Amino acid sequence: MQKEDLTFFRKWFMDYTKNFYSSDPFVRENIELKVKHTNKVCENILLLAKAEKLGEKESLLAETVALFHDLGRFEQFLKYKTFKDSESENHAVLGVKILKKAGILSHLSPEESDIILKAVEYHNLMEIPESASNFPEMLFYSKLIRDADKLDILRIICEDYEEGKECQNPALELYLPDTPECSEAVIEDIMNNRMAKIRDVRNRNDVKLLRLSWVFDINFPKTFVLLKEKRYLKIIMSSLPKTDEIQKVIRHLDAYLEKQLAKK
Ligand SMILES: [Fe+2]
Structure with missing residues (x-):
């Protein structure tokens, strides 16, 4: 994977998410929240990648996983007005479907593409499936995204708590x-x-x-x-x-x- 691939993916992500900015302020607020979340998860995963001393190629792959981990959230929110998978659909599986349909990962090697798709699919599971232990690289990136994601979800939650008020966004409190x-x-x-x-x-x-x-x-x-x-x-x-x-x-x-x- 090259630097140019990530530049392309970033542009694709921006163009894709643009389609979801609605005039409804509730939808808009939640779409913006997920775009910001994605950017923050990208920052987090790079901090973890650095601490784990990953090389440039590995860090690019990690950032791509972070960029796409919540891709399914946009369609999910537009369609169901909730982030609750149990009341809509699994946003990780939806994200994988969207990535496959868009065909953009064909820029990468089959191994890299597979790592991204699996890490996205596994990011919201209660635990990473046992079968992933046979694929150490896939397991590693799945662990990275789960940590980077959790860090930022905690940031979002805390931003409101810190001000001493309860969270104002009912979608975050799962209603x-x-x-x-x-x-x-x-x-x-x-x-x-x-x-x-x-x-x-x-x-x-x-x-x-x-x-x-x-x-x-x-x-x-x-x-x-x-x-x-x-x-x-x-x-x-x-x-x-x-x-x-x-x-x-x-x-x-x-x-x-x-x-x-x-x-x-
Ligand atoms: Fe997610």
């Missing part, structure tokens, strides 16, 4: 109610160092806990460093109710994070 309790199953997963499951999420507290539980699916030391620097987890933690149960969960998460940072 869930702001009730005071939290789901037992979500807490149990966190206390057992597991990612919480979307099916157990019932309210906004659960959404926050689910996002905190992503720390159990972080793959690279640099991601932990960036998480600490940006204070994303602290911001989410401080937006949760101060109950004994939640304080216990927070202490558990803090201890886990410190342990990961000490490993570097």
Whole structure:
């Protein structure tokens, strides 16, 4: 893969997304949010690529994965007005379909094209399929995009929390109610160092806990460093109710994070 390929992909992405800018302010806000998210995920993946000492060609491939990882989001939002896959369709699979139909990856070697398509397909799964372990390169890029993506989703969430208000965009809160309790199953997963499951999420507290539980699916030391620097987890933690149960969960998460940072 060459530098020119990425330049071409960037231009194609800009032209593609232009089609989705609607006069409806709600649609427009969410399309803009995803374009900005894509740019930030590209920045994040390059930070991780640098920390992992990737060469130029590998970094270009990583950035391409980041550029296309949420390609399906635009059609998804225009069609269903939601980012919730369970109420619309799997945006990663949709992104792969769009990429294949556009045929733009034919510029690359079949191996590179395959890595991009699989990393996009795997980026939103609960976990990367076992079968990917037979393909170390594919597995590596899938891990990179999952970390880079999580970092930026946390930024988006925190931008509003930091100002001490609840998130104003209902699409980001998955349209869930702001009730005071939290789901037992979500807490149990966190206390057992597991990612919480979307099916157990019932309210906004659960959404926050689910996002905190992503720390159990972080793959690279640099991601932990960036998480600490940006204070994303602290911001989410401080937006949760101060109950004994939640304080216990927070202490558990803090201890886990410190342990990961000490490993570097
Ligand atoms: Fe995504």
